[in-house]
Amino acid sequence: MSSHLLKKGYEPQEVERRWYAYWEKESLFSGEDVSDKKPFSIVIPPPNVTGVLHMGHAHNNTVQDILCRYRRMQGYNVLWMPGTDHAGIATQNVVEKGLAQEGKNRHSIGREEFVKQVWQWREKYGGLIINQLKHLGASCDWARERFTMDEGLSKAVRTVFVKLYEQGLIYQGDYIINWCPRCRTALSDLEVEHEDHNGHLYYIRYPFQNKKRGIVVATTRPETMLGDTAVAVNPNDKRYRGLDGKTLMLPLMNRGIPIIFDEYVDMKFGTGALKITPAHDPNDFEIGLRRNLAIIKVIGKDGRMNEHAGRFQGKDRFECREEVVQALRKEGLLEKVEAYQHSVGHCYRCRTTVEPYLSKQWFVRVKPLAEKAIVAVQTGATRIIPDTWTKTYFEWMNNIKDWCISRQIWWGHRIPAWTCENCGEMIVAMARPAVCPACEGNALVQETDVLDTWFSSALWPFSTMGWPDSTQTLKTFYPSSVLVTGFDILFFWVARMMMMGLHFMKDVPFRDVYIHALVRDAEGKKMSKSKGNVIDPLYVIDKYGADAFRFTLAAFAAQGRDIKLSEDRIEGYRHFINKLWNASRFALMHLSDFEYEESGQDTQDFSLADKWILSRINGVVETVTESLDDYRFNDAANSLFQFVWHELCDWYLEMVKPVLYGTVALSDGAIETSPSRYATTRFVLWSTLNETLRLLHPFIPFVTEEIWDKLPGTEGSIMKAEFPVISEGRNNREAEDAMRVLIGVVSAIRNIRGEMNVPPSLFLETTVQSPDKGVKELLKQHRDMIVNLCRLKSLQVAPPGERPTSSATSVFGACTIFVSLKGIIDFELEQARLSKDITKVSRELDGIGKKLTNEDFLRKAPQEVVQKVREKGKRLMEKKNKLENHLSTVSQIAGNP
RNA sequence: GGGCGGGUAGCUCAGUUGGGAGAGCAUCGGCCUUACAAGCCGGGGGUCACAGGUUCAAGCCCUGUUCCGCCUACCA
Numbered sequence: 001m002s003s004h005l006l007k008k009g010y011e012p013q014e015v016e017r018r019w020y021a022y023w024e025k026e027s028l029f030s031g032e033d034v035s036d037k038k039p040f041s042i043v044i045p046p047p048n049v050t051g052v053l054h055m056g057h058a059h060n061n062t063v064q065d066i067l068c069r070y071r072r073m074q075g076y077n078v079l080w081m082p083g084t085d086h087a088g089i090a091t092q093n094v095v096e097k098g099l100a101q102e103g104k105n106r107h108s109i110g111r112e113e114f115v116k117q118v119w120q121w122r123e124k125y126g127g128l129i130i131n132q133l134k135h136l137g138a139s140c141d142w143a144r145e146r147f148t149m150d151e152g153l154s155k156a157v158r159t160v161f162v163k164l165y166e167q168g169l170i171y172q173g174d175y176i177i178n179w180c181p182r183c184r185t186a187l188s189d190l191e192v193e194h195e196d197h198n199g200h201l202y203y204i205r206y207p208f209q210n211k212k213r214g215i216v217v218a219t220t221r222p223e224t225m226l227g228d229t230a231v232a233v234n235p236n237d238k239r240y241r242g243l244d245g246k247t248l249m250l251p252l253m254n255r256g257i258p259i260i261f262d263e264y265v266d267m268k269f270g271t272g273a274l275k276i277t278p279a280h281d282p283n284d285f286e287i288g289l290r291r292n293l294a295i296i297k298v299i300g301k302d303g304r305m306n307e308h309a310g311r312f313q314g315k316d317r318f319e320c321r322e323e324v325v326q327a328l329r330k331e332g333l334l335e336k337v338e339a340y341q342h343s344v345g346h347c348y349r350c351r352t353t354v355e356p357y358l359s360k361q362w363f364v365r366v367k368p369l370a371e372k373a374i375v376a377v378q379t380g381a382t383r384i385i386p387d388t389w390t391k392t393y394f395e396w397m398n399n400i401k402d403w404c405i406s407r408q409i410w411w412g413h414r415i416p417a418w419t420c421e422n423c424g425e426m427i428v429a430m431a432r433p434a435v436c437p438a439c440e441g442n443a444l445v446q447e448t449d450v451l452d453t454w455f456s457s458a459l460w461p462f463s464t465m466g467w468p469d470s471t472q473t474l475k476t477f478y479p480s481s482v483l484v485t486g487f488d489i490l491f492f493w494v495a496r497m498m499m500m501g502l503h504f505m506k507d508v509p510f511r512d513v514y515i516h517a518l519v520r521d522a523e524g525k526k527m528s529k530s531k532g533n534v535i536d537p538l539y540v541i542d543k544y545g546a547d548a549f550r551f552t553l554a555a556f557a558a559q560g561r562d563i564k565l566s567e568d569r570i571e572g573y574r575h576f577i578n579k580l581w582n583a584s585r586f587a588l589m590h591l592s593d594f595e596y597e598e599s600g601q602d603t604q605d606f607s608l609a610d611k612w613i614l615s616r617i618n619g620v621v622e623t624v625t626e627s628l629d630d631y632r633f634n635d636a637a638n639s640l641f642q643f644v645w646h647e648l649c650d651w652y653l654e655m656v657k658p659v660l661y662g663t664v665a666l667s668d669g670a671i672e673t674s675p676s677r678y679a680t681t682r683f684v685l686w687s688t689l690n691e692t693l694r695l696l697h698p699f700i701p702f703v704t705e706e707i708w709d710k711l712p713g714t715e716g717s718i719m720k721a722e723f724p725v726i727s728e729g730r731n732n733r734e735a736e737d738a739m740r741v742l743i744g745v746v747s748a749i750r751n752i753r754g755e756m757n758v759p760p761s762l763f764l765e766t767t768v769q770s771p772d773k774g775v776k777e778l779l780k781q782h783r784d785m786i787v788n789l790c791r792l793k794s795l796q797v798a799p800p801g802e803r804p805t806s807s808a809t810s811v812f813g814a815c816t817i818f819v820s821l822k823g824i825i826d827f828e829l830e831q832a833r834l835s836k837d838i839t840k841v842s843r844e845l846d847g848i849g850k851k852l853t854n855e856d857f858l859r860k861a862p863q864e865v866v867q868k869v870r871e872k873g874k875r876l877m878e879k880k881n882k883l884e885n886h887l888s889t890v891s892q893i894a895g896n897p
Numbered sequence: 898g899g900g901c902g903g904g905u906a907g908c909u910c911a912g913u914u915g916g917g918a919g920a921g922c923a924u925c926g927g928c929c930u931u932a933c934a935a936g937c938c939g940g941g942g943g944u945c946a947c948a949g950g951u952u953c954a955a956g957c958c959c960u961g962u963u964c965c966g967c968c969u970a971c972c973a
Contacts, residue, residue: 274973395900753927
């Protein structure tokens, strides 16, 4: 029996470890490939294998876990597919750093050895974040854990690459791409983060060949002038009329470059003359192509000036900028320098300033894929929630540009393309061909580039389920039910999964996309290591427990708004967990020998409190269900919080205490609880706690499991229990109305006690007068309850009549309440209290009076609204009259004590 | 430049057909009342950013202004 009792304070650490191990051991997280149940599936946004759990992960995975546990309890066949992402650049960076410490680099050990070492690193540290997810309580189907570099997923990547190539949707070509000189790789447009930078606009004079005047150009990047091959002006620009085809002398390089006319040039900007560097600027490159301009690269892969940069060769690009400016100034060709703010691209992995760089790369032709992905959202095949993101999605999809997918790193999926060294034939295939299909030679060299990590991530919803094989998992679980992710990877990942899913699976990858907000610090700033404002989820879990943490995240997860998190808030919700724990502790004290009895369900026996709490919990079931179905996690969490704390604990438990302790006063004065009342109360207490735990489980799995385990009459894990369903029969308007009256009267009495500074140790005599027969009957029937909750000596219920002397007064509905304060009443205090009340009522009455004297309101507003206002006015008027009567009585006494 | 979101109590925020301004925290007062001081009871606190408009009625709908945040963009 003592095993049923709970310790005085909830201690999460041990409980969490124990139950997680149990769930895993019992395989409660497994999805079934073959099942009669309806499927529900989620693929996890794979965290970087280099990652450690941060707030974003915690929030994201809490939401997913709530959904999975909820659906599982509703009887769905749930698959939550977990795994990690090989994170090409990030992982390579980590391992390279390790090498650097040993005085080595990847080139010194070679590609094969390097990749081997990355794998070793992954074996050793790659499981870290997975373990951390377990601390959070994530109910992923761990047996299915995938990694983007697994053999199966790699096969999927090769298959997709080959097919897209064959379909003409992948091509190789020379274009300007974003180059990170530190990572020494190309980046996609998305991987570049733009930041406003306070730079300069340099005005440089390019003289004519005869050394005269010339043209002044404006640039933010003077170092690129070394690679200029033209100067462009707008053909409509009068200032430059007649100069088409003339030649300018490029300063510092002493190279002749032509003046060309091109509509692209903005006459209003700078001098209206634009220097053209086709090798280092995407627009210049386009113009260069149009005009057949020479292309001269002056910056190398390492960000240093190359052999075409003349005397600046070997200089870092920024160092070179300074020196070019100096040199121009010396030659008198620097006209002026203006402060100029412009945005500069940075590598999203290492923050290095990105260099627009001409090189041969592989691209996906995205337009045709995007079209289908747009339609899928337009038709509702996939819903984006909240809807505001739909517009952003369309915006990007409609303006999408080809996707650079090749990366010049070693860790990743190597592009399955081979070039024949004999005849130059390019072969794209699943595996290395035996011989060149063109010349039958065997000098085939594989492409050294690897693919963008997001390329493999784009396949995640089906590659994890076994594609390209036609698996039972795919049949059962594709498309997934919902994708839960942050808006920061809407384009990176969501959009690309949509495209790939539609193209290769002929169906969307997910029915719903739930986009959640970011977790920020208490001031609303993005958490970052450099700012030092990160809160470590593992620290939080250790200190407050995973449940408190999860509930906090859920309670703050309002759609479309960022979560500002601070430890205080988590601590607040730890109090909630503790409250639940203690309420359960109380219940279990009285339920230790409880046995489920059919007789207990006889509604005839239910007390008002019983009917009320059952009606209330039914309302909560409805709210929680609707909220979760709509991804309104905060609404669900808040309604549970409100119910548990302020309805179950504050009222129901307090009301049934006398029954459970056997101290109910009977009409003849005896103190005892009838056996049937006791049994019924225990039944309702038991079933309410039982149901509350089930409602709470998706949010706070550990503590609910622990209490569930101790609760008599439950079997097995709460994970397998049924999620509560609404039963209309429990809705009880009458009980809720009656309780509203009782709660009102009790609150009014407590209010007087509080305001009049009556110590709790004093038990008072109280009279409630009411003309309403039903109300009087109700109060009489629940006299004991009121006496108990208000710490009264006695409670008289009477028709309106004489005012008891030395009383403080309050009016609630049809009830006038007199709390006898013989000997302790402070008449001045009472006058002040009544006056305050009167003022409040008067103010409300003013507003109502205005409405009721407004002809238009009476004529145009719906009759039920008018009626409601009339009734309210009547009630308030009565209340005001009564209060004023009391005030005048009290004033008389105060005046003549 | 384009787009999106937000400005409601001291703080953080709810407020889903326009008809009673709410919660949590903080604060103040009173309580160790037999589940819980990680608690109980009670109180105070808001021209719902500003200005117009629609309406009998606006925190909610429309227009404009302003401040803050974010996303996006090839304006040298």
